[in-house]
Amino acid sequence: MLASYLHNFIFIKTQKTGSTTVESVFADFCGPDDVITPLGHKDEMRRNNGKPLCRNFESSKELEDKWIASLIEGNRLYRREGARESMKFYSHMGAGEIKSKLDATFWANAFKFTIERHPYEKVVSAAFYKLGLKRPTEEFPKMLKKILRKQSYATFRYYSIDNQVIVDDIVKLENLRPDLERVAKKIGVTLPDELPRMKSHVRQDERPAREILTQSQKDEVYHVCKQEFDLLGYER
Numbered sequence: 001m002l003a004s005y006l007h008n009f010i011f012i013k014t015q016k017t018g019s020t021t022v023e024s025v026f027a028d029f030c031g032p033d034d035v036i037t038p039l040g041h042k043d044e045m046r047r048n049n050g051k052p053l054c055r056n057f058e059s060s061k062e063l064e065d066k067w068i069a070s071l072i073e074g075n076r077l078y079r080r081e082g083a084r085e086s087m088k089f090y091s092h093m094g095a096g097e098i099k100s101k102l103d104a105t106f107w108a109n110a111f112k113f114t115i116e117r118h119p120y121e122k123v124v125s126a127a128f129y130k131l132g133l134k135r136p137t138e139e140f141p142k143m144l145k146k147i148l149r150k151q152s153y154a155t156f157r158y159y160s161i162d163n164q165v166i167v168d169d170i171v172k173l174e175n176l177r178p179d180l181e182r183v184a185k186k187i188g189v190t191l192p193d194e195l196p197r198m199k200s201h202v203r204q205d206e207r208p209a210r211e212i213l214t215q216s217q218k219d220e221v222y223h224v225c226k227q228e229f230d231l232l233g234y235e236r
Contacts, residue, residue: 006031119225120209
């Protein structure tokens, strides 16, 4: 999640949509007083050449320094033991919570955007991400069923309040570069020639998701993500 007072924008981060890549690109444009929420250890250290870029996300400077130190050290224990409870801003925040913690005038006037992806692809991506590279691919069907059961792949909730979309623009991962160019132009920044590729190394089957999912699984995803299908015109 990003909140830039310097360029007057808010980026709302979704899940398994390429949002870490987008966040990494636009974090580079943020000023010293802007909010940049932390990524995991590897991604946080990678996006700024070994130095954490996150800032202004904690409820106090002391706690923020501890969190950043844990990222540098790779200390997952600190971040797992409820330390996030004190965070004012964190990575995957819903629009309603973000709104409640930002200045009302800034929220009302800021350009708000997010990123989406075909729901079939989000489900398959989430399953491979949870599976990781160390587990055998034979365990994928079991992991996929778990992801489908949890239904956390539905991301409409992140950028809506009371079922109403509150963002000014939605980038599609399938049209990433042109869509980001459009957003960059609106907020007055210039994209780098090459976009970083974050979290793109764990998918063990490169087939399109519609070739991996069964018809009943596709029907289930459509039911859960109907708002996303309707809003963005994705084909079933």
